[in-house]
Every structure is written in C-alpha cells, then in structure tokens.
Amino acid sequence: MVQNKRSTAKNIVIIYAYPNDNGFNSAIFSTVEKNISSKHHVKVIDLYKDKYNPVLYFDDTHKRRNLQFDEEVKGYREIVSWATHLIFIFPIWWGGMPAILKGFIDRVFAKGFAYEYKGIVPVGLLKNKTSWIITTHDTPSFYAKIVQQDYGKVLKKQVLKMCGITPTTVHTMSFLRYTKEKSRKRFLQRMTKEAQKI
Template sequence: MKTLIIFTHPNHQSLSYSFLEATIQGLQDNPNKHEIEVVDLYAESFDPLLVFNEHKRRRDMHIDPKLEKYRNQLLWAERIVFIYPIWWGRPPAMLLGYIDQMFASNFAYRDKGGLFPEGLLKGKSVVCISTMKGPVLYPLFWLNNAHKTLMRRALFSFVGIKKVKFFEFGNMEKSGGNQAKKLKQVHQYFKTIIQ
C-alpha cells in the first residue's frame, strides 16, 4: 500500500507532529508492506498563494511545472493521510493553499458539462487527522460540521474519493485531553489497517 502523508503544522514540537510520528510508526509496525512518503508543507516552504495573470492562467494549473512533484505524489498514492490542526473551524491556510493548487481541473477532476464533474482520483482513500483546542463536539453543534463537510463533500467526493475516515480530536490543549490515548489510537489504526 502506497501512503502519502500531507503534514501541515509549522512546529515539529507540536502535538500534530506527534500524530505524524504515530502514523508513520503504525504503518512501519503493520505486517503488510507499506510504502510511505511524507510532504511537510511548512518545512518544504510550499507556496500556498495562487497567482493568476497574463503569464499564469488558472486553466493551466494542472500542468504547472512547479507543482509536478506534488502531482506525481498524489498519483502515486493509494492512501492520502492529512495531518493538521483546526484553526478557526477549518484547516490551516497553508493546507487550503495546497488543496487549491493540487486538486485542479484536468488533474483531480474533469468538467463534463453537467451538474457534477468526473472525479479523476477514484480508487484512493483518505484519512484526516485533526486536532483542536475546543471540545470535540464544538464543530458539530456550533459549526454544523463544517470541517468534515468541507473535506468530505466539497473536496474528496468532488474528485472521486469516496473512502474517507476522520480522527477529529478536541480538547487537545488541556492537561486532561488524553493525548497519549489518542496517539495510541492512531498508531493502532495504522498498525492494523489493510487497505
């Protein structure tokens, strides 16, 4: 199984980084063979800014040579794992900038003239691991589950990815937030995952 991990946090001393380590360790401890590639958006100084002008058109984003490495990673992957904090009810701007550029027309989807496009990333699966300061039910009751709806329906379903799992951990800045237990949960999930 080929797993691409998109890690989005500027601090390698963060809890998010611990979830990255737990994910990698779980895959390495898995008796099935897993190939792993990690994209650390902040460490790689990924540029999240969209620039469109007379030299760079939106319709050509799917062939932008600057993004070829990232396109090849997404094509290579059978499973994509996103690890990020929830800030202001949504993923960091750095990750949204990656999504804006990578999930482009004629790469991730193709318009067919109807209501919905043809998803070009069919057959892949996604796992989203996110942490937040607020309580775990805050996004559901206060934000109408906006984060999961954004990721599952507005993004992954649109590009043909149907198999999506969320680990959405709340109360992560509290001393009693059960961080070790949640890290173990993520490790165990990837240790035993088959597909």
C-alpha cells in the same frame, strides 16, 4: 515501521501541515508514520518543511485553465497520482485547515487533474484512492458537532469526495488545549492501532 503480512501493499502519502516539531500534531505524525506496516510504500509531504508556496495566482503565463500543467507543483501532482491512500494530519484553525494546506489543495487539486465537469456535474479523476484525515482543535466536541456542523469537514466532503477519493476516515482530537496527558496518550494509542490496520 511494523510488519503486517495480511495487508495488501499500498502507496501511502502523508500530507502533514503543522509548523511546530514539539506540538501534539507532530506526535500524531510520528506515531502514524512509525506504525504503518513496512510492507507499504510511504512518502511524506511536510508542507512547512518544504516551505511550500500556497499562493494561487493567474497571469499571462499562468492561466487558470492550465493549472493542471503548473510546473511549480508538478512534483506534488505526481506524488498524489502515485498514492493509493492519502493521510492528512493538521490542526483546525478558524474552523478549517491551515492556509498552507488550503493553498496545497488550491494549486495541486486542480481542474483537469483532480476533477472535471460533465455539464454542470463535477466528476472526480482521483478514483481508486482512499484517505484518512486526522485533526485537532480547541473547540469542545459538542459545540463543533452541533453549532458548527461544517467544522473541519470541508476537506472530506467538498474536496476529496468531489475528486473521487472515497471512503475517507476521520479522527479528531477535540478541546486539545484542555485535555489531560492521559487523554492525549489514549488518542495516540488509537492512532497507533489505526495505522497498524492499514
């Protein structure tokens, strides 16, 4: 990791959801992780390597109202609580995050832990945290922005903001399948600079 004497030390958690160690998302993850200042404290949640179980279920011993106490994901809740800055790295599939990441949100960002209601108004409980979302997809950028205006934005607008996590920075590599190596290198260079600015 690089040195950055001007920054205030942060507790950073990288939440990574991609199953291929040789893919471009893996390159993004490696680039970001190695360019975060060594002054910061970094933990990684690699959902696929953890073999994380994304299935949310309710029964007599796992009641929906008690999800914030679920022992199976207690360790993940503790890591999220510890963090002051969350970095999400994942591809966009079918217009949204991978199922394993959605299941992470479903089970970990539970009512009573990540948010609560005052009347009908949701109130975030994970305040004083910031986040950075890095995604890739194969859709042309103009189509994603104009035709599918919620494309890849659910995590920022309908999850993190609701939980009190703000501001959130988003970087997206669009039309990935058809980009040239030069464009990919340029994106990784940008990720390098952004990681070093944390």
